[in-house]
Amino acid sequence: MGDIEKKILKKIKQYETIIIARHIGPDPDAICSQIALRDAIKDQYPKKNVYAVGSGVGKFRKYGNLDKIDNEKISNALLITLDVPNFYRVDGIENLKFKEVIKIDHHPFEESFNGLEWIDDSACSTCQMVALMLLKSNYKISCDVASNLFIGIVSDSDRFLLSYTTLNTFKIVTSLIERTQINFSSLYEKLYERPLDEIRFLGYIATNLIVTENGFAYIIIDSKTIDDYHVDTATASNMINDFNYIKNVYVWTFVTYDEKNNIYKVNIRSKGPVINGVASKYHGGGHKFASGVRTSDYNDIENLLKDLDNECKNFKDK
Numbered sequence: 001m002g003d004i005e006k007k008i009l010k011k012i013k014q015y016e017t018i019i020i021a022r023h024i025g026p027d028p029d030a031i032c033s034q035i036a037l038r039d040a041i042k043d044q045y046p047k048k049n050v051y052a053v054g055s056g057v058g059k060f061r062k063y064g065n066l067d068k069i070d071n072e073k074i075s076n077a078l079l080i081t082l083d084v085p086n087f088y089r090v091d092g093i094e095n096l097k098f099k100e101v102i103k104i105d106h107h108p109f110e111e112s113f114n115g116l117e118w119i120d121d122s123a124c125s126t127c128q129m130v131a132l133m134l135l136k137s138n139y140k141i142s143c144d145v146a147s148n149l150f151i152g153i154v155s156d157s158d159r160f161l162l163s164y165t166t167l168n169t170f171k172i173v174t175s176l177i178e179r180t181q182i183n184f185s186s187l188y189e190k191l192y193e194r195p196l197d198e199i200r201f202l203g204y205i206a207t208n209l210i211v212t213e214n215g216f217a218y219i220i221i222d223s224k225t226i227d228d229y230h231v232d233t234a235t236a237s238n239m240i241n242d243f244n245y246i247k248n249v250y251v252w253t254f255v256t257y258d259e260k261n262n263i264y265k266v267n268i269r270s271k272g273p274v275i276n277g278v279a280s281k282y283h284g285g286g287h288k289f290a291s292g293v294r295t296s297d298y299n300d301i302e303n304l305l306k307d308l309d310n311e312c313k314n315f316k317d318k
Ligand SMILES: [Mn+2]
Pocket: 029, 030, 083, 106, 124, 125, 126, 156
């Protein structure tokens, strides 16, 4: 086992109270890594107080329950953050007095949290990292824990399609299945079943996607459309991975407008041009081929779309 995993397990052993948090607007990797790590620690150390915090999302309740705690009453806690590179995006830790923080993340490094940091941007998911650490430890791994880790890995790697799926991903998944005998094919339904409204909305996006001559595809989705289809902004932006394999499209972007908070959420994916540079120009960030931006300024959106179209042109002309 790597040094850093050992150090993390040692810290976990030391603390009586452990708070496990992840990013705001969680996805299955964030939620499942959080719940899996909490449950694994509780199985190993039944007397410890281990809490998975942050706002819940109705459709993810099937992966397990989050804990409601009074942060002001917590003291001397170990905080573990999962799947989040910037501290301001950690959800559910307002007024929490923690003694130490450990960061486990697979996003490129953005800022130090001033504690132990395990960052592996070659890992396809945070669940892959947590799975690796647990597999190499002396922890028992329950079927529930293994199922959640599997779901996070499958979800973040988009069923092993995305480029950061590696030999390691498959090795870790194989070990998880060997060790726990989870019925992994039955988990797909849990992960991929969705309401008819969402499928109809997918049809709306497919019909209204704008594609430039440079191979840049985008759509701006307003609040009314989201309401009309009975979906939410997060659902809309997560659909971006359903458009991975469009011939002659190099970069594709969904802009969803959240009227209540007056914010444009931009999701960007690429098959070639590196896009996180453009995203950071607008105070966003992410991976080379998967980035995001949030802004309340519509001018930013217009400029961002122009820049991305340009990236496609340069890529095409190369
Ligand atoms: Mn992730």
